[in-house]
Amino acid sequence: PSAIFLKDYSVPAFLIDATELRFELGEEATTVHSCLTLRRNPASDNATAGLTLHGAELELLSLAIDGNTLSESQWSVSEETLCIAEVPDQFELRCSTRIYPQKNTSLEGLYKSSGMFCTQCEAEGFRKITYYLDRPDVMSVFTVEILADANTYPVLLSNGNRTDVETLEDGRTRVVWHDPFPKPAYLFALVAGDLQAVEDTFTTCNGRVVELKIYVEQKDLDKCEHAMLSLKNAMRWDEQVYGREYDLDIFNIVAVDDFNMGAMENKSLNIFNTSCVLAKPETTTDAGFQRVEGVVAHEYFHNWSGNRVTCRDWFQLSLKEGFTVFRDAEFSADMGSPTVKRVEDVSLLRSTQFAEDAGPMAHPVRPDSFIEISNFYTVTIYEKGAEVVRMIHTLLGPELFRKGSDLYFERHDGQAVTCEDFVLAMEAASGMDLSQFRRWYELAGTPELDVSGSYDAEQGRYTLTVKQHCPDTPGQTNKPPLHIPFSVALLGEAGALRLNLQGQEADSETADNTEMVLHVTEAQQQFVFSELPEEPVPSLLRGFSAPVKLHFPYRRDQLIALITRDTDGFCRWDACQQLGILEMTAAMESAKAGADYQLSADFSGALAQLLADDSLDKAMLAMMLVLPSEAYLAEVFKPVDVHAIHHARERLRRQLAEALREPLLQTYERCQDAQPYQANAEQIARRSLKNTSLAYLMLLGEEGIAQKAREQFAESQNMTDRLAALTTLVNNEDSAKAEALMSFYQDWQHEPLVINQWFQVQAASSAPGTLEKVKSLMNHPAFDIRNPNKVRALIATFCVQNAVNFHREDGAGYAFLADQVIALNRSNPQIASRLLQPLSKWRKYPEAAQQKMQAELKRILAEPDLSRDVYEVVSKSVS
Ligand code: B3K
Numbered sequence: 001p002s003a004i005f006l007k008d009y010s011v012p013a014f015l016i017d018a019t020e021l022r023f024e025l026g027e028e029a030t031t032v033h034s035c036l037t038l039r040r041n042p043a044s045d046n047a048t049a050g051l052t053l054h055g056a057e058l059e060l061l062s063l064a065i066d067g068n069t070l071s072e073s074q075w076s077v078s079e080e081t082l083c084i085a086e087v088p089d090q091f092e093l094r095c096s097t098r099i100y101p102q103k104n105t106s107l108e109g110l111y112k113s114s115g116m117f118c119t120q121c122e123a124e125g126f127r128k129i130t131y132y133l134d135r136p137d138v139m140s141v142f143t144v145e146i147l148a149d150a151n152t153y154p155v156l157l158s159n160g161n162r163t164d165v166e167t168l169e170d171g172r173t174r175v176v177w178h179d180p181f182p183k184p185a186y187l188f189a190l191v192a193g194d195l196q197a198v199e200d201t202f203t204t205c206n207g208r209v210v211e212l213k214i215y216v217e218q219k220d221l222d223k224c225e226h227a228m229l230s231l232k233n234a235m236r237w238d239e240q241v242y243g244r245e246y247d248l249d250i251f252n253i254v255a256v257d258d259f260n261m262g263a264m265e266n267k268s269l270n271i272f273n274t275s276c277v278l279a280k281p282e283t284t285t286d287a288g289f290q291r292v293e294g295v296v297a298h299e300y301f302h303n304w305s306g307n308r309v310t311c312r313d314w315f316q317l318s319l320k321e322g323f324t325v326f327r328d329a330e331f332s333a334d335m336g337s338p339t340v341k342r343v344e345d346v347s348l349l350r351s352t353q354f355a356e357d358a359g360p361m362a363h364p365v366r367p368d369s370f371i372e373i374s375n376f377y378t379v380t381i382y383e384k385g386a387e388v389v390r391m392i393h394t395l396l397g398p399e400l401f402r403k404g405s406d407l408y409f410e411r412h413d414g415q416a417v418t419c420e421d422f423v424l425a426m427e428a429a430s431g432m433d434l435s436q437f438r439r440w441y442e443l444a445g446t447p448e449l450d451v452s453g454s455y456d457a458e459q460g461r462y463t464l465t466v467k468q469h470c471p472d473t474p475g476q477t478n479k480p481p482l483h484i485p486f487s488v489a490l491l492g493e494a495g496a497l498r499l500n501l502q503g504q505e506a507d508s509e510t511a512d513n514t515e516m517v518l519h520v521t522e523a524q525q526q527f528v529f530s531e532l533p534e535e536p537v538p539s540l541l542r543g544f545s546a547p548v549k550l551h552f553p554y555r556r557d558q559l560i561a562l563i564t565r566d567t568d569g570f571c572r573w574d575a576c577q578q579l580g581i582l583e584m585t586a587a588m589e590s591a592k593a594g595a596d597y598q599l600s601a602d603f604s605g606a607l608a609q610l611l612a613d614d615s616l617d618k619a620m621l622a623m624m625l626v627l628p629s630e631a632y633l634a635e636v637f638k639p640v641d642v643h644a645i646h647h648a649r650e651r652l653r654r655q656l657a658e659a660l661r662e663p664l665l666q667t668y669e670r671c672q673d674a675q676p677y678q679a680n681a682e683q684i685a686r687r688s689l690k691n692t693s694l695a696y697l698m699l700l701g702e703e704g705i706a707q708k709a710r711e712q713f714a715e716s717q718n719m720t721d722r723l724a725a726l727t728t729l730v731n732n733e734d735s736a737k738a739e740a741l742m743s744f745y746q747d748w749q750h751e752p753l754v755i756n757q758w759f760q761v762q763a764a765s766s767a768p769g770t771l772e773k774v775k776s777l778m779n780h781p782a783f784d785i786r787n788p789n790k791v792r793a794l795i796a797t798f799c800v801q802n803a804v805n806f807h808r809e810d811g812a813g814y815a816f817l818a819d820q821v822i823a824l825n826r827s828n829p830q831i832a833s834r835l836l837q838p839l840s841k842w843r844k845y846p847e848a849a850q851q852k853m854q855a856e857l858k859r860i861l862a863e864p865d866l867s868r869d870v871y872e873v874v875s876k877s878v879s
Pocket residue numbers: 122123261262263264265298299302321374377
């Protein structure tokens with residue numbers, strides 16, 4: 001397999017004005033008849049080119065141009081293309097192919113899941129349905145005819161409006177769907193199955209009534225309310241915040257069990273992984289509810305950022321994904337707690353995206369090349385891409401950003417465009433020069449900011465010195481400085497101080513002038529603040545204003561000042577994390593020297609002060625109580641000794657529980673819910689703090705507390721509390737563990753999504769022997785390696801969230817992962833390649849681990865018939 005490059009982009013030689021498809025869905029095979037109205041692209045400089053269509057795993061039945069059947073000498077097929085050497089300038093191409101959806105385990109193209117037909121075409125799945133110009137800059141008006149057995153498949157759906165339906169004499173139904181909006185093939189969708197719908201309506205800002213339907217299996221009808229509410233909230237929010245109205249009379253969502261990703265934004269027919277649409281209090285945790293809200297909104301927002309304006313080529317993927325993630329994050333912030341949402345997103349970015357950016361698969365937000373595009377649906381494209389859009393929002397301010405997005409949609413409606421077009425619209429609307437800022441799209445790697453501060457008491461001046469550098473990444477060295485929006489405040493004893501920045505204009509000042517965004521643009525820069533009567537504590541990178549690693553030599557008392565009185569929620573939380581890192585560093589050094597470390601009293605004291613503060617948002621408090629995650633710590637310490645990190649962290653947790661026993665107990669009791677369950681911010685915060693407290697208290701090994709956990713497990717009526725109790729029983733090897741796991745299984749065996757959580761709890765346990773447990777669970781009747789949710793719940797959880805067991809010193813964890821990758825390489829390459837990622841990060845670990853990890857990578861690389869997906873990750877990882 002070889003790479004393709006952005007620099008090689010050229011416009012398509014042909015355009016497809018209309019696409020008519022006819023599907024005859026069968027139990028053995030499906031026949032697809034297509035009729036494409038083609039013409040030469042006037043923008044192409046090749047006026048005599050033959051026609052080359054994409055196609056994979058297709059049986060070609062017939063081919064005709066303008067009614068004349070082509071003979072075999074007139075065309076040629078390869079593994080991935082169909083070429084017709086001689087074609088007119090304008091013509092109608094008819095093509096019939098046979099495909100086997102029932103045998104399609106890759107979950108790409110047309111496949112069957114739990115008795116229903118469904119599609120997943122992004123990025124390049126449409127070519128597994130029929131021969132086509134399967135590239136996003138070819139946009140066409142689709143008309144889709146579906147024929148299927150009326151009893152087995154009473155519901156037949158595609159994009160747009162249903163224009164015809166009839167029952168045929170042979171017992172089949174025939175329906176026709178027409179989508180008036182031209183779209184690339186990746187947004188095509190088809191569904192056929194025995195489904196029921198929950199229905200509602202939404203009246204747009206211009207008074208149009210849109211019919212909303214969520215299609216699920218009968219047994220899941222009681223789990224659609226939250227998704228429907230989220231959809232309506234998202235539709236309203238996009239009108240209010242972005243001025244975007246929905247554009248068709250129908251919006252459908254379909255839930256399927258077997259899905260590689262979370263969901264897919266096909267025009268007016270979103271297809272969802274059941275895990276991202278179904279929710280009810282008895283089966284779904286608070287985090288699950290929030291995920292449904294976020295993903296429903298994300299897919300809905302794509303209707304404008306992705307569908308009405310789409311990507312010219314797949315190197316521009318972040319154009320739609322980064323922007324849409326930014327939009328859904330702002331929506332979730334508005335629906336719940338903005339600070340909590342920000343902290344969650346930053347945590348993910350710092351643990352996962354920073355790791356990607358430092359590893360062999362590091363790539364820019366707009367990549368220059370790829371072997372398999374499916375490998376580039378990454379945290380860099382999505383999350384770092386969203387940070388890049390957020391920085392533009394920070395630099396422009398909300399009003400100019402809105403002017404910019406309006407201009408972007410107005411200029412490019414109906415077009416397939418580039419990240420550059422987005423930046424140009426933002427510049428044109430705001431008058432701001434983003435030329436240096438564009439490097440964020442081009443450079444991989446996480447920039448590091450080394451900041452120091454000095455106070456001159458005589459002059460009343462405080463000077464911040466900021467240095468930036470971006471580490472080398474594969475193919476990129478000696479990077480020029482980036483344009484970094486660096487949001488700062490200076491805290492005095494009585495609150496944030498007025499900022500007088502010398503010599504430099506600063507914008508985005510808050511009304512009282514206590515916060516400003518500094519433009520860091522040079523490798524080294526100084527910012528001097530004057531008229532400061534006291535030495536301030538700097539509050540830096542407020543709200544995480546840029547996706548960088550910040551280094552500032554904070555003293556402990558300064559961190560505690562930030563923890564207890566910063567006005568920026570993110571910085572308060574982050575100061576807690578930084579103090580936690582200092583504790584971890586000291587604890588690990590002690591352990592190395594064979595000594596005992598005792599948690600510092602100032603740290604537990606600060607947390608005790610927070611616990612006593614009733615005015616603090618409970619969700620914030622819960623997050624501040626949690627020590628830096630093992631995943632984040634693996635980004636901080638080099639090399640990563642996962643065992644030392646785990647043991648030091650567990651010791652500190654136990655010591656924290658001892659130091660805070662009384663306030664934690666009080667908090668646990670204070671947070672008991674009297675009201676019936678609701679997934680609102682207030683209740684979610686309460687449960688989060690309650691269960692964080694319980695997790696700590698359980699470390700004390702007190703029978704009285706274990707009893708509370710067992711009661712919570714047995715008596716709670718919602719999955720959040722029940723699962724939190726089960727998790728802590730499992731993690732602490734409680735005497736009730738085995739029985740709890742058994743009864744949980746018995747209660748929920750009919751609910752696959754709940755059983756996934758059951759797999760997950762067991763796979764994440766740090767107890768020795770978990771690898772053997774995971775292996776035996778793979779033989780459990782509820783496990784199915786063909787279902788991506790199950791693979792994620794059991795195998796990925798073990799490899800990603802269970803560092804001590806995955807990195808077992810005998811290498812058995814690595815060998816296990818390699819075995820699963822080899823097995824999945826054939827059946828589902830996308831999942832295989834995703835699963836493989838933990839092995840690719842081998843360079844971070846100590847020598848002995850490195851060798852074992854590399855050996856497994858080499859074993860995979862030696863496999864015959866490696867998919868492009870797996871080949872790309874393995875070959876870029878080994879060296
Ligand atoms: N656009 C889809 C991603 C599909 C990826 C398939 N390999 C989901 C989303 O980001 O909304």
